[in-house]
Amino acid sequence: MMSKAITIAEAQRYDAHTINEIGIPALVLMERAALATFNNLLNDDFDLSRVVVVAATGNNGGDGIAVARLLHIRGIDVEVYLLGDPAKATPQTTQQLKIANYYHIPFTTDLNHVVNATLIVDAIFGVGLSRDITGKFADAINAINAADAKTVAIDVPSGINADTGEVMGVAVVADSTTTMAYNKIGLLTITGKQHSGTVHVADIGIYAQDHLEHAR
Numbered sequence: 001m002m003s004k005a006i007t008i009a010e011a012q013r014y015d016a017h018t019i020n021e022i023g024i025p026a027l028v029l030m031e032r033a034a035l036a037t038f039n040n041l042l043n044d045d046f047d048l049s050r051v052v053v054v055a056a057t058g059n060n061g062g063d064g065i066a067v068a069r070l071l072h073i074r075g076i077d078v079e080v081y082l083l084g085d086p087a088k089a090t091p092q093t094t095q096q097l098k099i100a101n102y103y104h105i106p107f108t109t110d111l112n113h114v115v116n117a118t119l120i121v122d123a124i125f126g127v128g129l130s131r132d133i134t135g136k137f138a139d140a141i142n143a144i145n146a147a148d149a150k151t152v153a154i155d156v157p158s159g160i161n162a163d164t165g166e167v168m169g170v171a172v173v174a175d176s177t178t179t180m181a182y183n184k185i186g187l188l189t190i191t192g193k194q195h196s197g198t199v200h201v202a203d204i205g206i207y208a209q210d211h212l213e214h215a216r
């Protein structure tokens with residue numbers, strides 16, 4: 001089951017269909033994505049002494065902020081390093097930021113905290129990556145790759161084009177990647193494999209049309 005790999009356009013189409021036609025709220029899918037990532041992260045037996053989630057303000061970042069909350073509630077020392085303008089966050093990520101605030105999850109602006117983490121969660125970009133990475137985003141990815149910490153990527157290692165596997169300027173080298181619904185074709189290329197590490201495909205309730213036919 002779920003051995004196929006999909007394109008970015010397919011991922012976006014299946015997501016939109018699940019939300020708009022089937023009616024599963026986007027925030028529910030995000031919570032399932034976060035829970036799947038959290039469970040894989042615990043099962044992979046990483047050193048959880050100091051976890052830093054590096055998140056941007058798209059929905060990939062929202063997944064990461066939700067993972068930070070799940071870790072925090074477990075009593076794990078976790079901080080969020082937020083990239084980008086929170087005022088421009090997606091509706092789901094805005095909600096995740098609000099929930100994180102309720103739980104007093106610490107946010108850091110110090111890249112040294114990323115470098116000194118024991119585990120880094122990469123929630124910068126997923127299938128929404130659309131151009132080469134520069135500036136603060138590139139600095140954060142370079143810090144992640146320079147750290148001794150193990151790195152877990154959400155959906156796609158940030159900087160990898162999920163269609164072609166190409167590095168868009170710079171890309172996270174992850175030890176494992178929890179990718180949502182189906183693998184992405186770019187992760188099956190040599191470069192994609194080198195950056196994603198062990199790939200876990202998570203069933204979060206999003207299926208291709210053909211699967212829907214016999215689910216009805």
Ligand SMILES: NC(=O)C1=CN([C@@H]2O[C@H](COP(=O)(O)OP(=O)(O)OC[C@H]3O[C@@H](n4cnc5c(N)ncnc54)[C@H](O)[C@@H]3O)[C@@H](O)[C@H]2O)[C@@H](O)CC1
Nearest residue numbers: 015029030058059060125126127128129130131132133155
């Ligand atoms: N839509 C859905 O149904 C779901 C989405 N999920 C997550 O959401 C991700 C996709 O979310 P989004 O579509 O919000 O996209 P992303 O979060 O991947 O990133 C898109 C954002 O990054 C910006 N961006 C793109 N390239 C950039 C660059 N080089 N430098 C700076 N900014 C750049 C875009 O302008 C946009 O604001 C998935 O990969 C997955 O992790 C999950 O929460 C599950 C459900």
Ligand SMILES: [K+]
Nearest residue numbers: 122125156158
């Ligand atoms: K990512």
